[in-house]
Amino acid sequence: AQKITQTQPGMFVQEKEAVTLDCTYDTSDPSYGLFWYKQPSSGEMIFLIYQGSYDQQNATEGRYSLNFQKARKSANLVISASQLGDSAMYFCAMRGGGSQGNLIFGKGTKLSVKP
Amino acid sequence: DAGVIQSPRHEVTEMGQEVTLRCKPISGHNSLFWYRQTMMRGLELLIYFNNNVPIDDSGMPEDRFSAKMPNASFSTLKIQPSEPRDSAVYFCASSLWQMNTEAFFGQGTRLTVV
Numbered sequence: 001a002q003k004i005t006q007t008q009p010g011m012f013v014q015e016k017e018a019v020t021l022d023c024t025y026d027t028s029d030p031s032y033g034l035f036w037y038k039q040p041s042s043g044e045m046i047f048l049i050y051q052g053s054y055d056q057q058n059a060t061e062g063r064y065s066l067n068f069q070k071a072r073k074s075a076n077l078v079i080s081a082s083q084l085g086d087s088a089m090y091f092c093a094m095r096g097g098g099s100q101g102n103l104i105f106g107k108g109t110k111l112s113v114k115p
Numbered sequence: 116d117a118g119v120i121q122s123p124r125h126e127v128t129e130m131g132q133e134v135t136l137r138c139k140p141i142s143g144h145n146s147l148f149w150y151r152q153t154m155m156r157g158l159e160l161l162i163y164f165n166n167n168v169p170i171d172d173s174g175m176p177e178d179r180f181s182a183k184m185p186n187a188s189f190s191t192l193k194i195q196p197s198e199p200r201d202s203a204v205y206f207c208a209s210s211l212w213q214m215n216t217e218a219f220f221g222q223g224t225r226l227t228v229v
Contacts, residue, residue, distance in 0.1 A: 033214045045206065045220035052215050091158060095214050102171050103148055103208070103218050107157035 002027045004092050004106035011111050013082045020067070021077045021109045023092030029053075032096050034075040036066065039089040039108070048090075051075055079111075087113045121207050121221035128228055133195040136224045139188055140209030148218060149182055149192050150206040158206070164190065165212050197228045 003026040013019035025034065036048040051059045051066045059066045067076040079086055092106045120139040128134050140147050149161040162172040167184045175182070179198070184190040194201055204225050208218040 031214060035217055043204065043223055045208070047217040047219070050215060050217060101146060101165060101212055101214070102160060102163040103210075104160055105150075105158040 002029070002032075002094055002096060002102075002104055004094050004104055006092055006106035006109050008109045009107075011109055013079075013086075013111065013113055015084060015113055015115050016081055018078060018080045019082055019111065021079070021090050021092075021111065023075045023077065023106060025073050025075060025092070025094050027094065027096060029096045032094055034066070034068070035093040035095065035103070036064070036075075036077045037091045037093060037105075038086075039091065041088070045091075049077070082113045084113050084115060087111060119207055119209050119219050119221035121205075121224050123224060124222060126224060126226050128197055128226070130198055130228055131196045132228075133193065134197045134201075134226060134228075136192040136205050136207075136226070138190045138192070138207030138209075138221060140190070140207070141219055142188065144209035144211055144219075145187070146210045146212045146218070147184060147190050148206075148208040148210075149190070150208065152204045152206060152223070153202075161192070194226075197226075199228045202227050 005024045032053045034051045038046045049061045049064045051068045063080045065078045089108045091108045095103045122137045145166050147164040152158045161174045162182045164184045182192045204223045206223045208220045210216050210218040
């Protein structure tokens with residue numbers, strides 16, 4: 001069975017500093033995709049970044065990068081130069097390949113950026 | 116595109132009543148997901164459709180919950196009878212049926228059962 005684990009219920013970071021949000025996963029699928037979403041207090045789910053299981057390079061999108069360590073089954077999100085607007089819940093998610101196309105989420109990490 | 120559209124945005128109902136949540140996915144998307152979000156349990160996948168066919172409903176909590184997708188542009192999640200513990204935010208999301216494509220979420224329906 002697939003599983004996503006986010007062990008940090010809450011994190012604090014100083015504005016302009018970098019922060020790493022942890023995510024580990026478990027799957028028997030050889031092909032899978034890993035996603036990060038942001039949920040601000042307004043409630044909408046915003047897609048941030050994607051990493052495929054066969055991708056050789058770590059994904060980057062602006063200030064977001066994904067530290068993908070396949071052997072350790074981890075897919076940590078790194079946010080550089082934190083901004084006050086980054087305060088939100090962050091969810092790691094995984095989607096299986098082949099016929100297993102469901103998308104499951106971890107419990108999330110609440111990030112608070114301090115001025 | 117207008118994005119994934121859910122209705123209603125808010126629903127307050129009395130215990131025992133039937134509740135129907137609605138979702139219109141993005142045109143051209145062939146995968147649809149229903150999630151329930153609570154503080155205690157996080158974001159739970161309830162059911163997943165592909166090409167209008169339910170693929171995985173193992174997350175549906177009880178027989179009181181049912182979901183349908185009669186066509187590619189409409190899905191419903193029904194709770195009958197509703198109970199206070201069903202109070203949550205229910206999200207619908209759609210995507211292409213490809214591992215490397217993100218799911219787009221609706222704004223959610225906040226359900227309160229009193």
